Amino acid sequence: MTDSEAKTRGREPLPFQSRRSPVISMRGCAASTQPIASAIGTRILQQGGNAADAAVAMAAALNVTEPCSTGIGGDCFCLYFDATTKKVRGLNGSGRSAAATSLEHVRQLGHTGSKLPADHALCVTVPGAAAGWVDTVEAFGTMSLRQVLQPAIDLAEEGAPIHHITAHAWTGGARKLQRDDNPHGGALLMSNREAPSEGEVMVMKDLANTFKLLAEHGKAGFYEGRVAEAIVDCVQGHGGLLTLEDLKGHMSTFDDPISVTFKGKTVYEMPPNGQGITALLALNILKHVPDLHRLEHNSGPYLHRVIEALRLAFADSMWFVADPATEHVPITQLLSEEYGKARAQLIHPDGPTAPDVKRGNPFASTDTVYFTVVDAQGNACSFINSNYMGFGTGYVPKACGFTLQNRGHNFILQEGHPNCLAPRKRPYHTIIPAMATNIDDGSLYASFGVMGGFMQPQGHVQVLLNMLLFGMDPQRALDVPRFCIGPGHEGVDSDICVEDGVDEEAVSWLSRVGHPVSVTRGYSRALFGRGQIIQQVTRADSTGRARRVFIAGSDPRGDGCALPAV
Structure with a gap:
């Protein structure tokens, strides 16, 4: 075997079999x-x-x-x-x-x-x-x-x-x-x-x-x-x-951030022209899915519910997200409890909502x-x-x-579309930072994000659910396999991609109930984005005094890492 052959064999298909611990610091972190x-x-x-x-x-x-x-x-x-x-x-x-x-x-x-x-x-x-x-x-x-x-x-x-x-x-x-x-x-x-x-x-x-x-x-x-x-x-x-x-x-x-509450946290995103509202729409739907917290992590039924919430969220954001300086974006109505509950009722527990899911009506009477x-x-x-x-x-x-x-x-080249090309206008933007605070005292819970085009709000939702529903630390929340719904959220029928490592039975379940699903491996894992998370917690020291501690994780799909300040 030549050196180049050995080198290639050692790097493909990036099996992600290693692990790393979260970085923990008292003086700050960068990831x-x-x-x-x-x-x-x-x-x-x-x-x-x-x-x-x-x-x-x-x-x-x-x-x-x-x-x-x-x-x-x-x-x-x-x-x-x-x-x-x-x-x-x-x-x-x-x-x-x-x-x-x-x-x-x-x-x-x-x-x-x-x-x-x-x-x-x-x-x-x-x-x-x-x-x-x-x-x-x-x-x-x-x-x-x-x-x-x-x-x-x-x-x-x-x-x-x-x-x-x-x-x-x-x-x-x-x-x-x-x-x-x-x-x-x-x-x-x-x-x-x-x-x-x-x-x-x-x-x-x-x-x-x-x-x-x-x-x-x-x-x-x-x-x-x-x-x-x-x-x-x-x-x-x-x-x-x-x-x-x-x-x-x-x-x-x-711009004032927009937010929803979920599991005792206030989750913040930037308002349109960014697509952060997509993550908030999905969380606002998922809080009204009654059995979500009882389902096993990354099981077929769990993935199905999150996938459907994101499909509904994209159906709205792909139309409504535009430059608010030139177009009216109904943020308050889109993020209302009533609208989230109504959209949640569209999710069928045993199959896709519809292959051509449409945007809703939010009124009372849409590399990095x-x-x-x-x-x-x-x-x-x-x-x-x-x-x-x-x-x-x-x-x-x-x-x-x-x-x-x-x-x-x-930009959309369609007259009448809120995101239609026009002079001095900001386009629909995929890049979105996120943050969450504790509702009880307003303190920081986590600063987080997942890059990667239209994967970003999907990543935000998945890693946050990993932490809030399943108690994962930041590194584990980033390590576990993710899914990505493809161009289907732009109105084109497409596969749902799940990352290698999702249980085969879960993949089979999704396929059986009608999801066009495929498994993604190797360098193609870039599809699932690369995230960073820094969480703030309170822990006791050896004298019994409460101390502020930062726990950080960095995505294994990239080259990076989290480092402590010393």
Whole structure:
């Protein structure tokens, strides 16, 4: 057997037979998809920064270690829990379409489908991450932006070793960077214009220079000047419409989180244009499923009920989720107890509700990195940053070192749809951070999230149920197999994918009652997302005194880990 054959045999099909214990700390934790980013988060905590400072430092570091998922050319959202006030605040760092955008223009270009092509420059909305980072530090942090970004600047200049899962994803997305019409794509490739392999070191000096401009000039260092001009030249050169005025006019918004109660917890998500409401809709339905708590974990009947709740939730969110600045989104009605109870009554205990489940009437007469930090004071930051679809469009602006996202692909090209393409509008957004607090005293229960496109609200629901219904610690809640309902939630008949490790009898039960189910293995487990959880608990010390302790987990489907601050 050759070395390469042995190497391949040792890594396929990623059987996930190992285990790890949760990380437990008293001085805070950081958890992400990359060990280096988690280490940078704990370094910021040890230097006196708080959870928000550490989260932004990790966001920038992840642009270096995992640009095939995230970066400053994408968008971000965050939830921040203030331990003093016990309030949860939200920041929406997603960008808007160009002012010149119109459905008529798109049709004239020959795009007749329901969505724009995913790799077209028309899909590039204003990248919101840079402003989101600055605003997070200014609103919630304690350090200067220069202090927060310096670790990522150093990492980009000196080079970062690439981990296994990331190398695999980078290789899968390299075609976008290698296209003839993408002359600056080589900034994210090795000298041979190939993706880095596991253990190879990626130096990204252009990206370091972009970070330096942001650190020195704040938002003007990105949305004006050299970087902004390079973005506009790149987008317009490939048929997009963004202008310097679109970039200069961008701003984040501070939005009140939306929430539902479930099993003694208040569960928070960001409001639309994000899809976090999908998770809340499903939880609001599941609280009215009377036998849910009596069913065995990941048994056929249990999975069926959760699957059906999520199908009903997606039927609503795929229509109603849109930019609330331009469309009315009936959040209060959708999340009402009455509506949740009515939707729960549609779930048949022994078979699918309907193959073509429709959105309801809520009135009384619709690739990414997630990471989280909790500091020693108990402040928590639940943060998510994404390009979308791996490298996004894959287009790299000259001398900038990052790719541009393709969030505009989620607009619907249908007149009258709430999420229809329009000027200066935010699209339906998949990336969603989450958080939960204890109803009795308002204290933090957990900061958590699961990345991965339309898997994200499904992951939120599954890992939270694992903890609240089955008493799992954060690591175990992330370890156990998950399911993903596929494009069926967009109105297309599709399989329900369950992860290898779900009991064969459960899979057979789902198939017998009418679910089109398949089992997913190996690298394809990426479908089920990669999550991070930090839970806050109270434990006694050896003297009998109550102490605050943080318990953290990191998803085995990624390269990352949770690390304690010391």
